[in-house]
Amino acid sequence: MSTAAAGSPTSPATALVDLGVKACTAYGREDLAARLGRIRAGLDDPAVHIVVAGEFKQGKSSLINALLGIPVCPVDDDVATAVPTFVRHGAEKTATVVYEGRRETVDFADLRRHVVEGAEGARPARVDVTVPRKLLSGGLVLVDTPGVGGLGSAHAAAGLAAISVADAVLFVTDASQELTRSEVEFLRQARELCPTVVCVLTKIDFYPAWRRIRDLDAGHLRMVGDIPLMPVSSPLRTRAVRANDQPLNVESGFPDLVKFVQERVGGGAAARRSADAAADVLAVCEQLAGQFTAEREALADPANAQRIVDDLNAAKRRVEELKTAAARWSVTLNDGTADLTADVDFDLRDRIRKITTEADDAIDEVDPADMWPEMEEWLRARISYDLLGNYTYLRRQATELSEQVASHFTEASGEAVGLLKVYNPSFLVEEREVEHRIELAKMTAGKQVMVALKSAYGGALMFTMLGSLMGVALGPIGIGIGVVMGHRGLKDEKKRQLERRRAQGKNAMRRYCDEISFVSGKDSRDTVRRVQRQLRDHYTRLAEELNRSTAAALAAATDTAKRSQADRQKRLKDLDAELTRLGQLRDRATKLAGAA
Template sequence: MSVQPVAHTATRTPQEVLDAAVAAAHAGGRPDLADRLSATRRLLGTAPVTVQVAGGAQQDRTALVTALLRAGSTRPSFTFADPAGALGTAVDAVVLAVSAARVLGPADLDLVRALRHRSPRILLALTAIDRYPAWPGVLEADLARLRAAGVTAAPFAVSLDQHGLALASGNPSLAASSGIPALARRLDDIAEQAVLGTAWTAAQEALEAVAELAAAPRPGGRRRRTASDRDEPDPGRARRQQVLADGMAAASSDVEFDLRSRVRGAVADAERVVEASDPTRNWDELDAWLRARLTYEGEQTCALLGARAAAITAALERDLGGAPLPRQEPAELSDPFDGQPTRNAPLGRRKPLAARSRGLVMSAYGGLMMTLVLPRIAGVQLPLWAVVAAALGTAVLLGAATLSGERGRRLETSRTRARALIRHRADGFLLVAGKHNRDTLRRIQQDLRDECAARERAHPPLARSHTPARSGRPVDG
């Protein structure tokens, strides 16, 4: 009997592999499996590789993206959207554009702390290196400040003007020395890694689909068997494994979204309190309230996790039959703030006494001079007592305005620091609670898988007996 040649599939694209798997699922009478593979196929074709470009002025960011596109970096999709707090939408990479004219300041570091939650890949693009010869020292200082802030960034020194001149003159060596091609290649590598990750997911989906089709043949189909066939494996095992895997994936997504949403709401409420009060006076109360609020939100997320685990357990019970499965209770979240560094109250910086006194004296002196000089310039003759009273009143008013402005500046500084402390507290809680939830889901999944395997060993499926044929040739069953 001749064997039909099989098409070589080693060089097939992930899209072609998924198309073949979808066709096999339809042929095997599994429209649900075909729909799932089709969704993965659409994801493979439409999932963008997004790069967040932040820092600097809008004009500088636009010029940097234009240079990267001209350098051939067309695979990623660039966005300029400002980060919506520490819990913004995830991206594949972040490019922080900073100028070589100065070292990173507190505002830049706050921006980086917010952006690092969007992507673990942060690229530091130091621009205008052709204008500032001391840029190596600035770059080293920037990296040191980022390391002190707990952020790891890949440095790239670039010159937009030099790259534009190189393109205009057709000078490849000048373009390479501008640093833009190196940054573009790095972004393309990140895009390639993201595409490979998506392709790996598609391959896993295809392999799981093949395993399901092999374990559960099409109902009502004709089976060709030989006389040497033995007992078939349990077709429900693959189905239960799929129910467990899909249920845990959905539960993980729901729990993660719920936790982030709750933390974001707690941070917003705390910042509203900061805007309406003086955090230097009630910081201890606000910090205690924030701890209690975050702990409560974490407990609510754990309750959601328990409900999702109970639903998965119930689905497996219906499939297995028999005695109920042991209930999987999530472990309690221990103190999520244990180990976090202690932060001082957000006190505003007060100017030295000499500086404050000088400002007060200058304001009062200015008021006196205006009251004494302006009537003479205008040619108005006023009694001496009126001039003195007006001078003293003006001096007092200007001095009071100076003191009020100083208090307002200190209040705004303390509020800015309080908001930073609130975000730091929320970030630490999110890391601890997120890891706790992931570990709990992993433990529950392992326990349920082990319990299902034990049930299968204790109550194996009924074997299907086949009438032996006289020869080893396949016969229709």
């Protein structure tokens, strides 16, 4: 990983974290320095994923090519993109086809062969492409997703799943007609999963009535929430770039889109990362300052020194409890994980049960011989949406669990800090501070869950998972009407055969649903386990940090009794200097956390 360049959007945060590391090292707290080191590594890796989603043939691949000014993603009139393509910055054009478990470098010019529908051989999970383009040099990654006819399909859910770990979504719809109901529904779900969603209206060069469509779409978007709409034309942009024609470029609508991508998306992601980093620096400052504050107060007010030591002893016992296996946070985490597993499993079963009932009812109404392809398509779409619903549920519940665990720490450490506050109201500011701490705790709590989820899916793996699920065949259905039909009882025979087809159809649906239940049940149990591990490691480290901080405060406060008068004055001066320095670091961190 390269070091974030000076002048990058996260460089103020990097500088702040570096100062924090210096402070931790100076005070002998390599545990806190290590924590900030991990944060810094995160800042150094600025990958910001923009997923380009939308229905089949709306112009997703063309949009990426026009944005970059070079043909990267294959655009075709009759063949669809079948594999997600990740386009990153690189010194040279390269293309790597990623299969489950192996990677294969291919000729850039040959890319098309691998990403379109119907390519021979094993279907790759994704394709990684690098191109030397300035737009991407800050870490932007554009993800071209497979399109399919009708967003109600399995691919749409795969797209949504990728969106759940994306930094932004460019939703592409062309100006041939207003947003359909399924498109609006997709946007609604994307909005819940991703902080930044923008709707791009393509082909405005081709549809003269695009302004009317734009206005209609804007109306739909207002119902969904804060989603900007940007009309563009990819061919105009391509021509403008080739001819270096500024007015034409403006007409293409791309300057606004580029600005949005750079500022709102790139800037937004950088701001979130910076705020996360600042939150950690603040937490570290608090732990470092606690020690000095206690010592300072004991020195300044020898009559009270014993009481301070007693209080710190009590605080020490409280945070020591955080380290034991019987700690309440640990119980909350273990019980919560068991509940989460059961709840997510129940949610999945409940969804599948409803689907099965619906499918059975539907089959009773029709002759599967006529309707089977439609039923298959319906079932796949329905299941993939419910799988995603199940995943969203998991994510929400896991975040809540992490917040519950965090609250035990806010309580224990809050009490410790609150205790010190009594002696020095000037340093550890007002009540507002408490709310601020809870906000920060929540922020870190949610972040831990996302870290666990992202490490598992990495955006592309989710595609593969859903993709392979969708590959489960429903199996052929015997369509033997009239084959074994005798001359007698023709009507009865027809009825009997219809019943048999219905039973076969129901069976096939059940088998498919069982398979889905099994595979995704296992997947979500694994995911919950990963979340638990992440939370356990994070909060175990935090417990250890708090223990060291409290122990250091106690030792320092106890030592004050041994100091001579002259020594005391000198030490007081030193401590004031340290606290001022830490106060400055805190102020910087607060400002940065607030700026986001």
